[in-house]
Amino acid sequence: MTLDSKTYLMKSHNNLYEKLCSYDNLERAFKNAKKRKSTKFYVIEFEKNLKENIQLLRTELLLHSYRPEPLKIFIIRDPKTRKISKSAFRDRVVHHALHNIMEPIFDRIFIYDSYANRKNKGTLKAIQRFDYFKKKLSRNNTRTCYILKADIKHYFEMVDQEILLEIISRKIKDERIMWLIKSILQNHIIGGRSSLGMPLGNLTSQFFANVYLNELDYFVKYKLKAKYYIRYVDDFVILHNDCKILENYKSIINNYIQSELNLEIHPGKSKIIKLASGISLLGYRIFYYHKLLRKANKRRFNRRFIQNLALYENGTTSYRHFTQNLQGWLGYAIWANTYKLRQQILNKLD
Numbered sequence: 001m002t003l004d005s006k007t008y009l010m011k012s013h014n015n016l017y018e019k020l021c022s023y024d025n026l027e028r029a030f031k032n033a034k035k036r037k038s039t040k041f042y043v044i045e046f047e048k049n050l051k052e053n054i055q056l057l058r059t060e061l062l063l064h065s066y067r068p069e070p071l072k073i074f075i076i077r078d079p080k081t082r083k084i085s086k087s088a089f090r091d092r093v094v095h096h097a098l099h100n101i102m103e104p105i106f107d108r109i110f111i112y113d114s115y116a117n118r119k120n121k122g123t124l125k126a127i128q129r130f131d132y133f134k135k136k137l138s139r140n141n142t143r144t145c146y147i148l149k150a151d152i153k154h155y156f157e158m159v160d161q162e163i164l165l166e167i168i169s170r171k172i173k174d175e176r177i178m179w180l181i182k183s184i185l186q187n188h189i190i191g192g193r194s195s196l197g198m199p200l201g202n203l204t205s206q207f208f209a210n211v212y213l214n215e216l217d218y219f220v221k222y223k224l225k226a227k228y229y230i231r232y233v234d235d236f237v238i239l240h241n242d243c244k245i246l247e248n249y250k251s252i253i254n255n256y257i258q259s260e261l262n263l264e265i266h267p268g269k270s271k272i273i274k275l276a277s278g279i280s281l282l283g284y285r286i287f288y289y290h291k292l293l294r295k296a297n298k299r300r301f302n303r304r305f306i307q308n309l310a311l312y313e314n315g316t317t318s319y320r321h322f323t324q325n326l327q328g329w330l331g332y333a334i335w336a337n338t339y340k341l342r343q344q345i346l347n348k349l350d
Contacts, residue, residue, distance in 0.1 A: 013105055017176035020101045021061045026054045029096035033089065042089045057090060064179065066094070068187040071199055085188060085199030095203045098180060103207065105171060110210060111217045116233040117206040123282050124335060126232050127291075133228040134275055134288065137239050141288045147279055148238040148246040150253070150270035152213075152263050155234035156205065157197045160262040161185045164212050209233055212261065219256055224249060232282060239275075246272050284336055291336040298341065301329055305345065 019025060030050065034043045046053050060066035069088040076082055087095065107118060115126035138145040152158075164185070169178060181204075188199040198205040213231065220226045220238070226249060228239035240246050250270065257263040273279050278287045285292040305326070312322040326345075333342060 013171060014173045016101050016172070016174045017180075020097055020177065020180075021058050023054060023058060025100055026058055026093065026097050029093045029100060030054065032096045032100075033092045040089075046089055046093075053090065054093075057093060061094070061180070064176070066180070066183065068094075068184060071187060082200060084201040087199070087202055091184075092203065094180075095184065098177075098184070099203055099207055101177070102172070106207075106211055106214075109171075110214055111221055111231075113230045114210060114214070114217055114232075115230065117210060123232070123332070126230055126282060127284060127286075127335060129230055130237065130281060130286065133230070133239050134286075137228055137241060138275065138288070143241055145275040146240055146243045146246055147273050147275060148240070148250055148270075149273060149279060149281070150236055150250065150265050152234035152257070153266040155263065156200045156209070158263055159196070159198050159208070159212055161195045161197075163261060164208055167211060167215065168208075206233075215261060216253070216257060219260075220249075220253065224252065235282075237279075237281065243272055283332070293333060293336045293338055293341070301333075305329075305348075309348075 027050075030046070034047070037043050057066070068091045071085040071087060073083060073085055076084055110118065113129060115121040115123070115129070134145060135141075137143070165178065165182065168181060172178060172181075184202075184204055185198065185208075186195075188197060198208060213234065216236075217229075217231060220229050220236075226238050226240075230237050238246060238249055240249075250265065250272070254265045257265070275288060278285055280286075280294060283294055283297045285294055308317065308322055308325055311317040312319065330342060330345070
């Protein structure tokens with residue numbers, strides 16, 4: 001780390017709450033929260049009396065009378081079963097308001113190779129970085145390359161809120177901000193415990209996921225000095241030429257996250273793979289010279305494509321919304337060997 005980055009790590013932030021509660025910040029938060037949801041009834045209702053609703057939220061926040069509404073829980077099975085927690089729209093505005101204040105503070109201390117839920121990062125940037133690492137480490141496929149691929153067992157369910165709050169408090173010294181964070185976290189209860197886990201689906205949970213595992217990132221990069229490391233939410237990979245070193249890393253990392261973060265590596269989903277055998281990563285099956293889309297990914301797209309096409313044809317969704325979804329997927333698929341598949345999709349549209 002440079003001297004500047006060390007200095008920034010030591011810097012803490014006070015008097016943020018007034019900025020969070022400002023009308024301008026709450027209005028900006030509303031605009032962010034309504035993106036791609038402007039036709040939803042709850043957004044339309046909130047926007048009908050926008051000034052009054054923002055002023056009411058502002059007053060509740062300033063008086064510390066703000067209380068999040070109970071989360072709505074539903075199950076999705078796409079591709080695996082997950083429990084999603086949906087916040088009321090007014091609470092999502094507050095989440096965005098908090099994120100507006102905290103994201104610039106913490107993003108500066110995140111490592112370069114953390115790719116989830118960050119500006120100018122994302123899935124494709126992570127895949128491109130992996131491609132760069134594999135070429136460099138294998139010297140253009142002339143040396144054997146191994147990959148430790150791991151994820152955290154039940155990550156969102158197992159985040160220890162007390163540890164998370166302690167990590168945040170190292171940089172955020174405004175007690176009112178900490179009160180708001182606690183209010184959001186404690187609105188989520190697992191197994192009768194309000195101090196465990198975060199709701200999957202909240203913007204704040206996505207952000208806090210990076211804050212929490214930034215501890216792991218620093219341990220791997222600066223203690224283990226693993227050069228070729230990438231993390232995307234709770235999935236991470238480390239590349240190395242020596243399989244035994246990766247075995248050692250796996251054991252040391254698991255001991256660290258158990259003792260410091262109350263987490264553990266998923267025993268069934270964490271393994272060491274030879275690059276030549278191919279690795280499943282972020283929806284792709286990656287080999288040295290080519291990539292394939294995972295079969296589950298293709299099945300899921302076909303199912304969604306048929307559903308979205310039916311919604312467009314019966315007038316339930318707009319042409320713009322339909323094409324945005326399609327273009328997003330095509331932009332993702334183009335990075336794999338999918339020419340025939342993409343032509344089939346376009347032919348269906350014709």
